[in-house]
Amino acid sequence: MDGSGRDGAGAGAQEEPRSGRLVHRKTVLRAALAATAAVPVALIGGPALARTFAAGGPAPGLTPSCDDGDHPTPEQIEGPYFKPNSPQRTSLLEPGLPGTRLTVTGYVFGRACLPLSGVLLDFWQADTNGAYDNTGFRLRGHQFTDSRGSFALTTIVPGLYPGRTRHLHVKVQAPHRSVLTTQLYFPNEPRNNTDTIFDSRLLMTVRDGGGGREAAFDFVLDVPQDPGPGPGPSSPENTWTPGTAYRTGDWVTYAARAYVCLQPHTSQPGWEPPAVPALWQPA
């Protein structure tokens, strides 16, 4: 908690612009994701901003926001069960592994609210009975954020063990940066109120779906970033150009207006952003 009024029911207020430039970046990204939701083929496996989830359910409380770039995701104790050298994998599911299926998706941002690619995320957790595998690597695995700064973990809902509320452990490290060790929590857990380690800023947004639970959480790392010129007519390097391979979420300027790409495509004459609303949305 930071006393800035961005917690609790302030989820909507979290999205109010403070810095037009930074928020514009975030708005563009969210707009791209929202647009992606209208394109089912592009939605498969796609991540979601935590606050995008929150729009359909309860406010995420103290979920770290990426609005002014000065409140990184809080650290938490590692606990006694971390093991190095986990396998690289995005799914921790194994044949015969009992438990309720859980997906966790989100982004990793730096201080300027720009996504970070190549960030290591090393997850470990208890099984559905609350036990950690300390001899092998069951329910342990690491992965890296993709070029859009997103990650996706497939696992099971961790069980409870004495003295703790339900949680996931994770280490997050941007290339050549220090490690953030923290934990993620589930809303509406009775033990959240009695667990002395619990931190509501680390609550995921969680909903039913995918045959189990779907969770979202965005990390903000203490990594300085240059927010750059931002979208707009003052960014000539982002001027829409034929023959360019654009990805979902890319933004360009065309005729002094900013647009965000809705679907991956290679541009060509006649597909200028104002002419193809299926591909470009005004930012």
Ligand SMILES: [Fe+2]
């Ligand atoms: Fe634990």
